Amino acid sequence: MSEIAILKGLQKNFGKFQALSDVTFTVNPGEVVGFIGPNGAGKSTTIRILLGIIKRDAGEARIFGKDVWQDSLEIHKRISYVPGDVSLWGNLTGGEIIDLFLKLHGGGDKQKRDELIKRFELDPKKKAKGYSKGNRQKVGLIAALSVDSDFYIFDEPTSGLDPLMESVFQDEVEKIKQKGKAILLSSHILSEVERLADKVVIIRQGKIVETGTLDELRHLTRSTVTLATRDDVSQMASLNGVHDFSQKDNQATFSADNRYINDILKQATTLGVLKLEAVPPTLEELFMRHYEG
Incomplete structure (x- = not known):
């Protein structure tokens, strides 16, 4: 199978500010791509373009061979996404929100959901307004990981989680990868990227400054x-x-x-x-x- 996601010469301006300039990389089946850079480097802007939330100014962005802007509804049926700060409905319980997310996605594995609730030590009966940031992240992760998607996009997914829960997330990513699924992982936790990523893409001031496997990058240094x-x-x-x-x-x-x-x-x-x-x-x-x- 060819690439899951292709970005070529991606550009995005906000007024006079150039947020992205010539961003180019691919994500293949069974591959974890670590997408790293400091805050403001362009990671989230790139991900929002991939999700069809904002429109690119130039370049090409395709997932499953489809245009991310024109075919976003079709694409979304086959992807799971977790942002770095999950917003929830305060008066619903965590369990109700997970079930709602699964329903919106068209199903999901209930057995997997229950197993993840246990592994992430989430209280699903508690209302979301009483959740800490870490627990809100757990709800997003459990919902995303309970769905059998072809492409998983994680944008700082473990922010707010303790090291034990980060480790649970990392185990789950390994399982997804073994099934031949593609994963784009944007993270500032470099040890997490080092453990999980097959390929690393480093972005600086909206430009890709390095791409390759860790072995290839180490070879340069x-x-x-x-x-x-x-x-x-x-x-x-x-x-x-x-x-x-x-x-x-x-x-x-x-x-x-x-x-x-x-x-x-x-x-x-x-x-x-x-x-x-x-x-x-x-x-x-x-x-x-x-x-x-």
């Missing part, structure tokens, strides 16, 4: 190496690909370009390796590289 050797470790400092070299006794710490790692290891073995650790950059470090300054 440096690993942090800690090395202790029997002979003088300072000989490593002058090698190609070695940066930010610091030494204490016969142990050195430095960053290394991944394309030179083989040469660096060869040289290290001639000095008699006592300790070697090489840590790839975290998603947070990749992210910060684009946002520092």
Whole structure:
């Protein structure tokens, strides 16, 4: 099957402010795409265009091969969406709202709903006006995850949830992925994206600045190496690909370009390796590289 969602050259202006400029990426079946960037970078604007809530100014946006603006009603039958702040009807109970959402979507799995209510530790008999932000998020997540959709769009879905509930959400995303469903996950919790995403799209000031798998993105950057050797470790400092070299006794710490790692290891073995650790950059470090300054 071809791509679930395609965005090409997406542009959006609000008056003179350009919110999106040439946003291009795809989401494939069985793939979790982590969509990351700070507040105001354009994540929610992109998602609103995908949902057919606002109209793009230029470019192409298609889900299931259909135009997101013209065919939004058809598209919505096959997608589930959870925003970062779920608004609910205050006088209805959580259980009533979940059932209403499922009915509006045309069904849903009641057994799955009950299992998720238990796993998310939600009191479904309590009125929504008495819910905390975290409990409102749980209602949205339970409703979305109880429906068998082909494409799930999560925009900061775990905001307000404690780490235990974040973990329940992450388990559910893994299950959806195993079924070959597509997921667009916009999140500021980088460890969550690092755990779940097959591909990462980094947006900055309305432009995509990096796209690729974590391995591909790490390949572009440096690993942090800690090395202790029997002979003088300072000989490593002058090698190609070695940066930010610091030494204490016969142990050195430095960053290394991944394309030179083989040469660096060869040289290290001639000095008699006592300790070697090489840590790839975290998603947070990749992210910060684009946002520092």
